Amino acid sequence: MPEREPTLMSGIPELVLLRLLAEREMYGYDIARALKLLSDEALSLGEGVLYPALHALEARGLLRSRPRQVEGRTRIYYQATPKGCRRLERLTANWRRMSDGVERILGARHD
Amino acid sequence: MPEREPTLMSGIPELVLLRLLAEREMYGYDIARALKLLSDEALSLGEGVLYPALHALEARGLLRSRPRQVEGRTRIYYQATPKGCRRLERLTANWRRMSDGVERILGARHD
DNA sequence: TCTCATACCTTGGCGCGCGAGGTATAGTCC
DNA sequence: GGACTATACCTCGCGCGCCAAGGTATGAGA
Numbered sequence: 702m703p704e705r706e707p708t709l710m711s712g713i714p715e716l717v718l719l720r721l722l723a724e725r726e727m728y729g730y731d732i733a734r735a736l737k738l739l740s741d742e743a744l745s746l747g748e749g750v751l752y753p754a755l756h757a758l759e760a761r762g763l764l765r766s767r768p769r770q771v772e773g774r775t776r777i778y779y780q781a782t783p784k785g786c787r788r789l790e791r792l793t794a795n796w797r798r799m800s801d802g803v804e805r806i807l808g809a810r811h812d
Numbered sequence: 813m814p815e816r817e818p819t820l821m822s823g824i825p826e827l828v829l830l831r832l833l834a835e836r837e838m839y840g841y842d843i844a845r846a847l848k849l850l851s852d853e854a855l856s857l858g859e860g861v862l863y864p865a866l867h868a869l870e871a872r873g874l875l876r877s878r879p880r881q882v883e884g885r886t887r888i889y890y891q892a893t894p895k896g897c898r899r900l901e902r903l904t905a906n907w908r909r910m911s912d913g914v915e916r917i918l919g920a921r922h923d
Numbered sequence: 924t925c926t927c928a929t930a931c932c933t934t935g936g937c938g939c940g941c942g943a944g945g946t947a948t949a950g951t952c953c
Numbered sequence: 954g955g956a957c958t959a960t961a962c963c964t965c966g967c968g969c970g971c972c973a974a975g976g977t978a979t980g981a982g983a
Contacts, residue, residue, distance in 0.1 A: 711822040717917050740913030802851030806828050
């Protein structure tokens, strides 16, 4: 299975989720709050993006989850696997490459 | 018609095309070469992206085209309209916002 | 009891990037 | 003349993945 690269762009959810979860365990609702805060609203993933993304990443072995009971509520904590961390490195490199490319085109005079 | 914003990401083709064509007239084949060169291969739009995108942008009134005969070949030159330029400004601002958001998340320690 | 915050989830639509494939002319090399 | 490359345009269909909308359930405070 060739593990297709995400196209040109989009794949931001995958990138940022792996980034957050490579550092510490978090649960869905928490992630949503953190993203909004950290990115100054720019990267708020709706729940219709967030949860399916988490499930898909787990199914691909990039995340691992465990449920925890906290104050009578069930939370599902996710965390990046080693495979997920390697994937994160690749995606980060892709992002930089692509982002630099856009900046070069936006920034320069081309006449 | 609310003229929907492109989602989270993706819309890079629209952004870079408008950027290039806001400055000077170019034709398809030329654009493809320029993008590869300027972005160091990172942003090479295949023809299956490029031409449909140009047509769509023209249909929306963001580009204007005129055919020219050069050395026995027909080239179709495109150029951004004023409306296209205004759109470019909006998209550029969106890109910065979103790009900064990603950088903030990639760059920081979150523990 | 009502509402708000917390916490999870699915479904359907559809935009759009992309690979693959198609047409045609001009020039070059043998 | 035939083959090949570069130039120059185009379309079609697949499918990924974003997103809005809607659904369930618990705990806390008014």
